[in-house]
Amino acid sequence: MNTGQQLAISDRLPRGSVNLSADEKSVIIVDQTELPNRFVEIALSTESEMVEAIYQLRVRGAPAIGIMAAYSLFILAGNIKTADISLFLSQLAKHAAALNASRPTAVNLSFALSKMMNAANKCENVGAALHALKETCYAIHAEDITMCRAIAGHGLTLLKAGDGVITHCNAGPLATSQYGTALGPILLAKEQGIEIKVFADETRPLLQGARLTCCELQRSGVDVTLICDSMAASVMRQGKISACMVGCDRVAANGDTANKIGTYSLAITAKYFGIPFYVLGPTSTIDMNCKTGDEIVIEERPATEIWQKWYSEPMAPAETQCFNPAFDITDHFLISAIVTERGILHPPFKESIAGLNL
Amino acid sequence: MNTGQQLAISDRLPRGSVNLSADEKSVIIVDQTELPNRFVEIALSTESEMVEAIYQLRVRGAPAIGIMAAYSLFILAGNIKTADISLFLSQLAKHAAALNASRPTAVNLSFALSKMMNAANKCENVGAALHALKETCYAIHAEDITMCRAIAGHGLTLLKAGDGVITHCNAGPLATSQYGTALGPILLAKEQGIEIKVFADETRPLLQGARLTCCELQRSGVDVTLICDSMAASVMRQGKISACMVGCDRVAANGDTANKIGTYSLAITAKYFGIPFYVLGPTSTIDMNCKTGDEIVIEERPATEIWQKWYSEPMAPAETQCFNPAFDITDHFLISAIVTERGILHPPFKESIAGLNL
Numbered sequence: 027m028n029t030g031q032q033l034a035i036s037d038r039l040p041r042g043s044v045n046l047s048a049d050e051k052s053v054i055i056v057d058q059t060e061l062p063n064r065f066v067e068i069a070l071s072t073e074s075e076m077v078e079a080i081y082q083l084r085v086r087g088a089p090a091i092g093i094m095a096a097y098s099l100f101i102l103a104g105n106i107k108t109a110d111i112s113l114f115l116s117q118l119a120k121h122a123a124a125l126n127a128s129r130p131t132a133v134n135l136s137f138a139l140s141k142m143m144n145a146a147n148k149c150e151n152v153g154a155a156l157h158a159l160k161e162t163c164y165a166i167h168a169e170d171i172t173m174c175r176a177i178a179g180h181g182l183t184l185l186k187a188g189d190g191v192i193t194h195c196n197a198g199p200l201a202t203s204q205y206g207t208a209l210g211p212i213l214l215a216k217e218q219g220i221e222i223k224v225f226a227d228e229t230r231p232l233l234q235g236a237r238l239t240c241c242e243l244q245r246s247g248v249d250v251t252l253i254c255d256s257m258a259a260s261v262m263r264q265g266k267i268s269a270c271m272v273g274c275d276r277v278a279a280n281g282d283t284a285n286k287i288g289t290y291s292l293a294i295t296a297k298y299f300g301i302p303f304y305v306l307g308p309t310s311t312i313d314m315n316c317k318t319g320d321e322i323v324i325e326e327r328p329a330t331e332i333w334q335k336w337y338s339e340p341m342a343p344a345e346t347q348c349f350n351p352a353f354d355i356t357d358h359f360l361i362s363a364i365v366t367e368r369g370i371l372h373p374p375f376k377e378s379i380a381g382l383n384l
Numbered sequence: 385m386n387t388g389q390q391l392a393i394s395d396r397l398p399r400g401s402v403n404l405s406a407d408e409k410s411v412i413i414v415d416q417t418e419l420p421n422r423f424v425e426i427a428l429s430t431e432s433e434m435v436e437a438i439y440q441l442r443v444r445g446a447p448a449i450g451i452m453a454a455y456s457l458f459i460l461a462g463n464i465k466t467a468d469i470s471l472f473l474s475q476l477a478k479h480a481a482a483l484n485a486s487r488p489t490a491v492n493l494s495f496a497l498s499k500m501m502n503a504a505n506k507c508e509n510v511g512a513a514l515h516a517l518k519e520t521c522y523a524i525h526a527e528d529i530t531m532c533r534a535i536a537g538h539g540l541t542l543l544k545a546g547d548g549v550i551t552h553c554n555a556g557p558l559a560t561s562q563y564g565t566a567l568g569p570i571l572l573a574k575e576q577g578i579e580i581k582v583f584a585d586e587t588r589p590l591l592q593g594a595r596l597t598c599c600e601l602q603r604s605g606v607d608v609t610l611i612c613d614s615m616a617a618s619v620m621r622q623g624k625i626s627a628c629m630v631g632c633d634r635v636a637a638n639g640d641t642a643n644k645i646g647t648y649s650l651a652i653t654a655k656y657f658g659i660p661f662y663v664l665g666p667t668s669t670i671d672m673n674c675k676t677g678d679e680i681v682i683e684e685r686p687a688t689e690i691w692q693k694w695y696s697e698p699m700a701p702a703e704t705q706c707f708n709p710a711f712d713i714t715d716h717f718l719i720s721a722i723v724t725e726r727g728i729l730h731p732p733f734k735e736s737i738a739g740l741n742l
Contacts, residue, residue: 062701225707228690228699230588230612236691236700244701252690252706254588256613256646260682260712263648288614290621294656295649324618332586332610333594338696341586342594343420343602348610349583354618 042171042203044085044094046163050104053097057084058200058234062241073102073124080128080135083232087201088275088311089170092134095125096163099142103159106152114152119143130323131284131353132275133313138166170203173308173367178210181271181306181365185211187220189268192258192296194227195286196238197273197306207306208271209242211365216248224250225261229288231331231350255288262299270296274307274364281358281375282319287351293360302362309366314384319355327352400529400561402443402452404521408462411455415442416558416592420599431460431482438486438493441590445559446633446669447528450492453483454521457500461517464510472510477501488681489642489711490633491671496524529561531666531725536568539629539664539723543569545578547626550616550654552585553644554596555631555664565664566629567600569723574606582608583619587646589689589708613646620657628654632665632722639716639733640677648712651719660720667724672742677713685710 043056052069059082060066068084070076076098079085085094102121108114122139129135145162149155185191197208205213215222224243229235236252243250253261261267270292276284283289283305296303316322329348333341364371364379371378401414410427417440418424426442428434434456437443443452460479466472480497487493503520507513543549555566563571573580582601587593594610601608611619619625628650634642641647641663654661674680687706691699700706722729722737729736 062699063697227614228588230586230614233699236704240700240704244703250705252687252700252704254613254645254690254708256585256588256649257707257709257712259648259652260645260709261707263713287612287618290617291614291649291653294617295652298652298655329610332612336695336699338694339421341420341591341694342598342610345602346594346598346610347608349615349619350612351615351618354615355621 042090043200044090044097044167044203046097051101053094053101055079055085055094056200058086058238059084062237070098071101073121077124077128080125086234087196088132088134088273089174089202089207089308090200091129091132092138092310093167093170093203095135096138096142096166098125099139100159100163103146103156109152111149111151111155114155115146118146129325131325133311137310141166167203170308174202174205174207174210176367177207177306177308177365178205178214180370181211181304182214184269184302184304184363184365185215185220185222190223190225190266192225192227192261192267192270192292193239194235194255194272194289194292195229196234196242198239198242200238200242201273207273207308209239210306211271212243212248213246216246221249223266224248225258225267226250226252227255227258227288227292228252229286230255231335233336234286255291258292259295262295262301267301270301270303272305274305274311275353276316276322277305277307277312277364278316278319278322279312279314279376279379280318281361281364281373281379283356283358283361284319284322284324284353285356287354290354290356293356297360303360304363304365305361306365309368309382309384312379312382312384319357322355324354325352326350400448401558402448402455402525402561404455404458409459411452411459413437413443413452414558416444416596417442420595428456429459431479435482435486438483444592445554446490446492446631447532447560447565447666448558449487449490450496450668451525451528451561453493454496454500454524456483457497458517458521461504461514467510469507469509469513472513473504476504487683489683491669495668499524525561528666532560532563532565532568534725535565535664535666535723536563536572538728539569539662540572541728542627542660542662542721542723543573543578543580548581548583548624550583550585550619550625550628550650551597552593552613552630552647552650553587554592554600556597556600558596558600559631565631565666567597568664569629570601570606571604574604579607581624582606583616583625584608584610585613585616585646585650586610587644588613589693591694592644613649616650617653620653620659625659628659628661630663632663632669633711634674634680635663635665635670635722636674636677636680637670637672637734637737638676639719639722639731639737641714641716641719642677642680642682642711643714645709645712648714651714655718661718662721662723663719664723667726667740667742670737670740670742677715680713682712683710684708
């Protein structure tokens with residue numbers, strides 16, 4: 027919260043994919059399901075709208091979900107009609123639980139909501155609680171910007187001009203705020219005139235790589251080439267890749283990492299070719315309560331996302347059974363380094379993560 | 385050709401995705417781009433229609449393309465208006481070259497066309513050449529049926545009841561005739577009451593797994609689960625896969641195998657988990673002229689197949705640059721066995737392939 031305290035509460039944060047409305051009655055998000063064809067901002071003011079936006083991935087990216095959930099809880103708090111602090115806190119906790127249940131895998135969601143609840147729980151009256159909630163949600167957002175910039179800086183030390191980087195899903199500004207995590211070093215390199223060539227996995231089934239990463243990198247003038255997820259091995263075989271950089275949704279205490287489905291395959295392929303595989307994310311993504319990746323709950327999503335969504339007509343027989351996990355777990359021994367705002371963690375991760383004293 | 389000679393030339397072959405029309409003026413194919421939503425058969429009678437059908441994947445699957453090209457060349461031969469055998473053969477060779485240029489990677493196309501040209505080249509007059517071409521194209525088709533059945537039988541020895549098999553792209557009846565190659569053991573198992581659970585990679589960008597393999601397996605009552613290509617690692621991690629079975633478009637003399645893009649990733653992932661990886665195809669897919677996979681030409685296809693085709697609206701900014709190889713090369717040392725109509729080849733493949741005396 028220290029970074030947040032340096033800002034006046036009413037300071038408007040730089041625009042990202044998530045912001046509080048001027049009247050503080052709604053959270054405004056860039057609806058990421060409309061990209062790349064339409065830039066649509068939507069204002070969410072009820073719990074059901076907020077939960078739907080998270081579940082449908084209108085807002086996505088572990089850090090962005092955390093920021094959005096924090097703003098959402100502040101807005102919902104303002105609608106609780108009671109002056110009784112106990113009643114207020116119990117209703118607030120129900121809202122937090124509903125938001126938290128919208129997606130299970132990314133830890134940032136529950137981390138941000140816990141921070142908000144802790145801030146409110148310390149207060150003796152509703153007015154103070156509302157003030158604390160407001161401070162906290164702005165602080166979470168400000169902190170994310172600071173952390174992403176720090177991650178970008180540390181990550182950039184792993185790259186040099188002319189490198190080819192492959193990335194999966196989208197861990198750029200839309201998924202966070204400003205620099206992003208996995209895309210941070212690349213965007214920072216571009217600012218500094220260092221050319222990095224990026225290969226973006228399209229990231230089936232929801233195509234965040236094609237729809238979002240390509241948009242963000244093109245807008246920034248980065249040389250980006252779109253590939254299907256299954257083409258990474260061919261690109262690596264051609265010697266075009268110096269490093270993989272991906273974000274993360276939850277990192278276990280031993281370094282096992284939950285990230286968008288397909289990350290695991292990419293890491294296995296990188297290992298086969300001896301290409302370093304870097305995970306980038308804030309230390310808030312590390313969940314010391316999960317000893318290993320086996321303890322991380324993997325969200326399964328509807329079959330129709332695979333054979334129906336986006337398409338002009340169904341791409342499989344209607345009765346097709348599917349397995350559609352939204353995330354996978356990358357074994358810690360496939361990961362070369364974890365880049366956090368506090369620096370670069372090296373294997374053995376159990377020790378380097380423990381050293382953070384989270 | 386011995387299998388073909390057992391059939392009267394006019395015998396109608398069992399229906400598959402490719403057949404000669406009753407009047408022998410056109411080749412009739414199931415338009416595979418219309419599946420799974422519409423079963424459409426189209427009749428092709430001109431060279432440009434035939435080339436377009438191959439390039440656009442209306443007919444696809446290395447063996448099916450070979451059969452279709454053979455029938456096509458016979459039809460085009462019938463349209464050559466000359467009684468001069470030299471002129472006839474030179475015009476025939478031009479048709480063969482045009483058909484052969486439609487797709488570069490699968491060897492069956494050029495193999496079938498060479499067989500046809502060799503048959504015609506032995507003849508002393510146009511009538512005899514037309515007769516030889518007719519015999520040869522029917523024989524190629526009949527031979528494929530026999531070979532697929534043999535491959536299915538050999539492949540089935542590698543499976544047992546309750547096994548989980550992952551397959552990529554489509555190497556079933558649509559891609560060949562009757563049993564298919566990679567799907568042969570599974571369809572044969574089903575006939576024999578042996579239950580195999582199949583996971584079908586959707587196979588981006590052209591979705592042959594979702595559109596074709598799921599259709600074929602469901603129709604046959606096989607338990608099939610559709611996954612995105614990038615989910616194979618998650619399914620393997622869960623212990624659900626006993627073997628991978630894929631087809632092939634060209635096998636080099638050392639066992640390196642060209643197959644649909646994504647096969648290489650799947651093989652690398654299978655190796656990581658210690659799961660056997662089987663390539664199934666007729667010996668006609670082995671190209672002794674290619675010492676290693678590095679000599680196999682990989683077809684690159686339009687970028688729009690990745691971000692536009694099938695979708696109701698574009699899934700990446702219009703100016704997005706893409707890399708879209710249609711095939712990849714799986715290193716021979718990732719392959720556990722190559723299943724042919726003549727039996728199962730084991731490593732070292734350079735020796736076992738040489739032993740075939742192709």
